[in-house]
Structure formats: structure tokens, C-alpha cells
Amino acid sequence: MSFITLIKNAQVYAPRALGLCDVLVAGNRIAKIDQSLELSASIGATVDADGAWLIPGLVDSLVHINGGGGEGGFASRTPELQIRDALGSGVTTVVGALGTDAVTRTLHDLYGKARALDAQGLTCFMQTGSYQVPVNTLTGSVRSDIMLVDPVIGVGELAISDHRSSHPTRDELVRIAADARVAGLLSGKGGVVSVHVGGGSGLLHPLFDVVEHSDIPITQFYPTHINRNGDLLANGVAFARAGGFIDFTTSTTPEILASGEFRASQALRLALEQGAPVDKLTFSSDAQGSLTNFCDQGGLKNIEVGDIGSLFDEFRLAVQEEGIEFSRALQVVTSNPARALALPGKGVIREGADADLVLVDPDRFAITHVMSRGAWKVFDRQSSVTDVFA
Incomplete structure (x- = not known):
């Protein structure tokens, strides 16, 4: 999956509440947090959070x-x-x-x-x-x-x-x-x-x-x-x-x-x-x-x-x-x-921090997406993680 991802229309908790924001991920880092961000499909993938909570991993x-x-x-x-x-x-x-x-x-x-x-x-x-x-x-x-x-x-x-x-x-x-x-x-x-x-x-x-x-x-x-x-x-x-x-x-x-x-x-x-x-x-x-x-x-x-x-x-x-x-x-x-434990870049959503992100369905208070180091590991409740010997 793309190394550049735009998450749009998320209620961001960094963990402090930031309101409805877009979060741009480039590689394994959070590159930009703002409103009305756009990303060309030729550059990366856009995920519409549709108001879901976006929290740190x-x-x-x-x-x-x-x-x-x-x-x-x-x-x-x-x-x-x-x-x-x-x-x-x-x-x-x-x-x-x-x-x-x-x-x-x-x-x-x-x-x-x-x-x-x-x-x-x-x-x-x-x-x-x-x-x-x-x-x-x-x-x-x-x-x-x-x-x-x-x-x-x-x-x-x-x-x-x-x-x-x-x-x-x-x-x-x-x-x-x-x-x-x-x-x-x-x-x-x-x-x-x-x-x-x-x-x-x-x-x-x-x-x-x-x-x-x-x-x-x-x-x-x-x-x-x-x-x-x-x-x-x-x-x-x-x-x-x-x-x-x-x-x-x-x-x-x-x-x-x-x-x-x-x-x-x-x-x-x-x-x-x-x-x-x-x-x-x-x-x-x-x-x-x-x-x-x-x-x-x-x-x-x-x-x-x-x-x-x-x-x-x-x-x-x-x-x-x-x-x-x-x-x-x-x-x-x-x-x-x-x-x-002095782990900089972990546990927060801010520009320059590690792209460890979780989307949570606010109606069910349930995890739907998990991104670790900039890569989706759970997407729409489906895990992409496989065991080496499975």
C-alpha cells in the first residue's frame, strides 16, 4: 500500500482533542495536520474517516x-x-x-x-x-x-x-x-x-x-x-x-x-x-x-x-x-x-511523530483501522498481518 496516506475528516485526539482534521502521513511519520488537505491519487491514497476518532497507537x-x-x-x-x-x-x-x-x-x-x-x-x-x-x-x-x-x-x-x-x-x-x-x-x-x-x-x-x-x-x-x-x-x-x-x-x-x-x-x-x-x-x-x-x-x-x-x-x-x-x-x-519510558514520537499525534494511528468507530467504540509506522495493519476491521509460517 502507498507510503503516502491522507486521512480526512477525522476527529483527532492527540491525545488532546484537536477537532475535525486531516492527517497526512509520509513514510513512517506524520507530515501534516490541518484542514482541507488534498492528495492526488497519483501520489498516494486517501482514506475518509467520516468523523471517526483518530487516536495515537x-x-x-x-x-x-x-x-x-x-x-x-x-x-x-x-x-x-x-x-x-x-x-x-x-x-x-x-x-x-x-x-x-x-x-x-x-x-x-x-x-x-x-x-x-x-x-x-x-x-x-x-x-x-x-x-x-x-x-x-x-x-x-x-x-x-x-x-x-x-x-x-x-x-x-x-x-x-x-x-x-x-x-x-x-x-x-x-x-x-x-x-x-x-x-x-x-x-x-x-x-x-x-x-x-x-x-x-x-x-x-x-x-x-x-x-x-x-x-x-x-x-x-x-x-x-x-x-x-x-x-x-x-x-x-x-x-x-x-x-x-x-x-x-x-x-x-x-x-x-x-x-x-x-x-x-x-x-x-x-x-x-x-x-x-x-x-x-x-x-x-x-x-x-x-x-x-x-x-x-x-x-x-x-x-x-x-x-x-x-x-x-x-x-x-x-x-x-x-x-x-x-x-x-x-x-x-x-x-x-x-x-x-522516554519514547519520543510515540503515543502522540503531531507533525514529525511516528505514524502509529488508530481509527475508532464512535458509535460502537470499536477499532476499525490500525496504522503502524505508516503502514495499515488493520484496514476496515480486516488484518493484513500474516504469520511467517501460517
């Missing part, structure tokens, strides 16, 4: 792209992410990470999967490390991984306040964050430490402790699963009010919700009501991760698989059921995670 900051899990034994290992599932859900940028299992799920495998997804048209980054300390790396150090391995943008998913973590000390957290920060400064990357926060009594206190007793800024940490329970949500609001980003997980199960977890959409409303700044709040899907439900004694009760489609679903629920204004809810799945 969603940015998913935590996906176990090469599968995860295993807390229920080897038979419970979860499957890899399929690119059709991501693009069909409006997700055009993902960040891959390891979780509990860094033995049979390796960084080398994660790297290979990230490169494969990127080659198929999905922008894919990755984190070095996993739940464990000392941090597993590709090259021997956090600094060299971030500086020398192109897709690596930070460290994660490092676990705290969880019975599955390595229970890192303050000094260990300081050293990891400092190495990631310096590497980010030297390479022009975010160098952020993405942190899995479990249901333990420690909450976010290990991160507050680092910030209080070191020169590490609070923005160096990006904690997720903050909608796990009421105490963690309140602690997360304090973290956000102090200047840090916090992330709510959109994948869940009825059993996990019954144990005290909030839906991400509900947690967003509660956090805003408690005074959290909206520009410090994000959603991620935790897709392909194992959704584990542990009993009070730590035994596994049941396990399911995270769904990348939950990211758009919870954005929709935030608007339709929680009453959050459209642009505010949209930034939680687009521009906010892009800023948290």
Missing part, C-alpha cells in the same frame, strides 16, 4: 512477549505474544520483559522475539533483567545492555514486596537504578527501572526509601500492578503526587478482583479522586503473563493468561463506565507511558 509498557508464568509448574508456561493480537487491539508499541522465570525464559529469547515483532511492523523494545537480583543481563552489565543493545531501554520487571522477589536491599536498588540512569543518559534512552510490586506489606516503601536516602530521582522507577489492593493504591497515589509514574494492570480475572484488586479503569478514577496527577498515571496489559491467584498461605489457587486486548478495553471502560473525560483516559494508554 496504544503504548503497552509491560508485555511478556516470549511468554511467562510457570508458577503452576512447567505445564503452566504461558504462550508467546502473537502480533495479530497486538495490532488488532490498537497496540503499536510494546515493551517486552521477563518475569518470575529467568531460567527457562531467557533474555536471549526475549531479544529474538522483540526483533521478530519489530520486523513484522510492531515497534518493540525490551527490558534487561527480571524479578531477580542480581540482575540477569545480555552483555554482563546493566550499563552495557542499555548502551549497546538497541532494543534495551531499561531494567525490569524487578520485583519488590512479593514472595517471589529476591527482596533486594536499599543498596542493591540504588546501584541498579544508578547504573540504569547513567546508561540512559549516555545512550539517550530512558534507563528506567520497571518494578513489579506484589501484594506484600512493603508496598512501595523500598522505592520511597531509595529516593529519600540517595540522589536517585523518583522518576527513575516505574512501578506496576498498583491497582492490586486499596493500601497499594493509596501508597501509589502518594508516589504519583511526589512526582513518580505509577501503572495499573488491565489484565485480571474475576477471582483476582474478588480478592481485592481494582479494575484498572476503576483504579484510575479512584486515583484521580485522591489527587493523583493524571499525567503520572498509566495502564499496561501484562499480556502473556500469568495471572496468578494465591491463597493467604502463598499456595497457588488458579492461573490464567494476560490479554493485550484488555488495554483498549479498560480505556473504553474508563470513559464509558467511570466517567473519565476521553482525552484524559486516552493519555493513560498513549502519551503517558511513552513519557514514562
Whole structure:
């Protein structure tokens, strides 16, 4: 399909509402946003949005792209992410990470999967490390991984306040964050430490402790699963009010919700009501991760698989059921995670930004078209993505 595309008559949310506009895409970039733009058929293709919402491609900051899990034994290992599932859900940028299992799920495998997804048209980054300390790396150090391995943008998913973590000390957290920060400064990357926060009594206190007793800024940490329970949500609001980003997980199960977890959409409303700044709040899907439900004694009760489609679903629920204004809810799945991880050109619609765009039918609040890096991957609800071995 043409590398020059004009999208006409779209209600553009950048994520800020821009009104009815035309958007010109040239190559993999947004070239022009204006009204009454025209494009000759001999130069490129024109798509009439007919008033549909045009939003940035969603940015998913935590996906176990090469599968995860295993807390229920080897038979419970979860499957890899399929690119059709991501693009069909409006997700055009993902960040891959390891979780509990860094033995049979390796960084080398994660790297290979990230490169494969990127080659198929999905922008894919990755984190070095996993739940464990000392941090597993590709090259021997956090600094060299971030500086020398192109897709690596930070460290994660490092676990705290969880019975599955390595229970890192303050000094260990300081050293990891400092190495990631310096590497980010030297390479022009975010160098952020993405942190899995479990249901333990420690909450976010290990991160507050680092910030209080070191020169590490609070923005160096990006904690997720903050909608796990009421105490963690309140602690997360304090973290956000102090200047840090916090992330709510959109994948869940009825059993996990019954144990005290909030839906991400509900947690967003509660956090805003408690005074959290909206520009410090994000959603991620935790897709392909194992959704584990542990009993009070730590035994596994049941396990399911995270769904990348939950990211758009919870954005929709935030608007339709929680009453959050459209642009505010949209930034939680687009521009906010892009800023948290220092991914310029992602999560926004502006001239010069990456051409990652999603058209949404306003009557059904449903995705109809998805463009990733300037190419249509879903057009009129039909996917053009095919697996190499299909």
C-alpha cells in the first residue's frame, strides 16, 4: 500500500482533542495536520474517516512477549505474544520483559522475539533483567545492555514486596537504578527501572526509601500492578503526587478482583479522586503473563493468561463506565507511558511523530483501522498481518 496516506475528516485526539482534521502521513511519520488537505491519487491514497476518532497507537509498557508464568509448574508456561493480537487491539508499541522465570525464559529469547515483532511492523523494545537480583543481563552489565543493545531501554520487571522477589536491599536498588540512569543518559534512552510490586506489606516503601536516602530521582522507577489492593493504591497515589509514574494492570480475572484488586479503569478514577496527577498515571496489559491467584498461605489457587486486548478495553471502560473525560483516559494508554519510558514520537499525534494511528468507530467504540509506522495493519476491521509460517 502507498507510503503516502491522507486521512480526512477525522476527529483527532492527540491525545488532546484537536477537532475535525486531516492527517497526512509520509513514510513512517506524520507530515501534516490541518484542514482541507488534498492528495492526488497519483501520489498516494486517501482514506475518509467520516468523523471517526483518530487516536495515537496504544503504548503497552509491560508485555511478556516470549511468554511467562510457570508458577503452576512447567505445564503452566504461558504462550508467546502473537502480533495479530497486538495490532488488532490498537497496540503499536510494546515493551517486552521477563518475569518470575529467568531460567527457562531467557533474555536471549526475549531479544529474538522483540526483533521478530519489530520486523513484522510492531515497534518493540525490551527490558534487561527480571524479578531477580542480581540482575540477569545480555552483555554482563546493566550499563552495557542499555548502551549497546538497541532494543534495551531499561531494567525490569524487578520485583519488590512479593514472595517471589529476591527482596533486594536499599543498596542493591540504588546501584541498579544508578547504573540504569547513567546508561540512559549516555545512550539517550530512558534507563528506567520497571518494578513489579506484589501484594506484600512493603508496598512501595523500598522505592520511597531509595529516593529519600540517595540522589536517585523518583522518576527513575516505574512501578506496576498498583491497582492490586486499596493500601497499594493509596501508597501509589502518594508516589504519583511526589512526582513518580505509577501503572495499573488491565489484565485480571474475576477471582483476582474478588480478592481485592481494582479494575484498572476503576483504579484510575479512584486515583484521580485522591489527587493523583493524571499525567503520572498509566495502564499496561501484562499480556502473556500469568495471572496468578494465591491463597493467604502463598499456595497457588488458579492461573490464567494476560490479554493485550484488555488495554483498549479498560480505556473504553474508563470513559464509558467511570466517567473519565476521553482525552484524559486516552493519555493513560498513549502519551503517558511513552513519557514514562522516554519514547519520543510515540503515543502522540503531531507533525514529525511516528505514524502509529488508530481509527475508532464512535458509535460502537470499536477499532476499525490500525496504522503502524505508516503502514495499515488493520484496514476496515480486516488484518493484513500474516504469520511467517501460517
